[in-house]
Amino acid sequence: MSELRFPENFVWGAATAAYQIEGATQEDGRGPSIWDTFSRTPGKVFQGHTGDVACDHYHRYADDVAMMAELGLRTYRFSVAWPRIQPDGTGPVNPRGLDFYDRLVDTLLGRGIDPFVTLYHWDLPQTLQDRGGWTSRETAEHFADYAVAVLGRLGDRVRTWTTLNEPWCSAYLGYGNGVHAPGERDAGAAFRAVHHLLLGHGLATRALRAAGVATLGLTLNPADVQPADADSEADAAAVRLVDGLHNRIFLDPLTGAGYPEDVLEHVARHVEPTFLRDGDEKIIAAPIDLLGVNYYSPAYVAGRSGGAGGSAYPGTEGVVEFLPPVGPLTEMGWMIEPAGLTRLLERIGADYPGLPLMITENGGAFPDKAGAEDPDGTGRVADTDRVAYLDGHLRAVHRAIARGVDVRGYLVWSLLDNFEWAEGYRKRFGIVHVDYLTQRRTPKESARWYREVISRNGL
């Protein structure tokens, strides 16, 4: 009787993102994105890897969907590449770009898999970046137009729509510490980007709702922020600061409370907040039906100077020390701590009640080998470390549900090994191995294990 069952109708699936898997970056009228530019900038991505070919999913999508069906997936979360739909980010839509997602959606439905759309997973059209990108208010307005264009083609078949994936990354890694595209390093730009991303979400949400979308939301990567020392007042202050810049800066305005005062004060020390206009908070607070939660690892902070990390949060240098990860780590160097996911879900459930949650990403990178990279191999990828990671985190989700948190589903990151942004192809998150020399797919042991979990609706 040690079995754990998930609620009836619990959603099970896997997630990917356009630039990480599609390839075909020059095909069918796609315009360049900031990741095409960034990955070609020397020193930005591991060994100069790019998404030019990636998993060649653009051409292999039908086989990939057939494989998803074999793996028993019920839902597939993918992102639409804005530069395929509007090569310059504005103006007339490119029908051939929409055709791809049209075919993908039909193929998914034909296999009984529910399509779950992310409208923006970081591949901003380069032309919009040339005009300021997310530091510019116009990008938010253009995003709403783009959202409506995609809805116009897919809205008759796709039920679940999310606007942004992890605006924290877009703003802080893209404009704050320069680890992601477009690679800017400017605290003020990062905060402007936060606001315009949220505004873009709000404007798109309003437009999609007006057009009749039933299930609408966005995905954040909220952080479980813990003090190094639970009895230290300085550490508690550090938690409050990081929680403000990571969690409350998004969740408070999204749920109608506006930006928190302490966060606004912090922002105002870096940039004159002239970009905040009357009425913006009301737009951002457009009701949502679903909050996607991506969780990988907790953060431990101390209220003192020191340590190497921390620079991703503008204005925390010398004030907050991010503790180096300890204990079991994934290949990314991230701490494995499933309890952090339970804490995070309980916290969101308590502080933002009434918001249905879904785990839209969770998973780990581990050094898996197969195919041509593993000539002596058995043809199986025994990724027991990934199975343990996923098992532990599913138990953590179950615990949160048992304690009353409204969690509607779980999507593993990722279906396929793929282009892991600044890490290129060297980090593998897939439950399916991809041999980049041959594009051969090999389901790992974790994929077989996951199929069992889904079919039993439990562990």
Ligand code: GBH
């Ligand atoms: C997600 O980003 C993305 O949505 C997805 O595209 C990506 O492939 C996947 O996760 C895996 O990376 O540096 O130790 O302090 C997650 C990005 C991960 C960024 C955790 C902040 C902090 C860990 N986040 N990271 S650490």
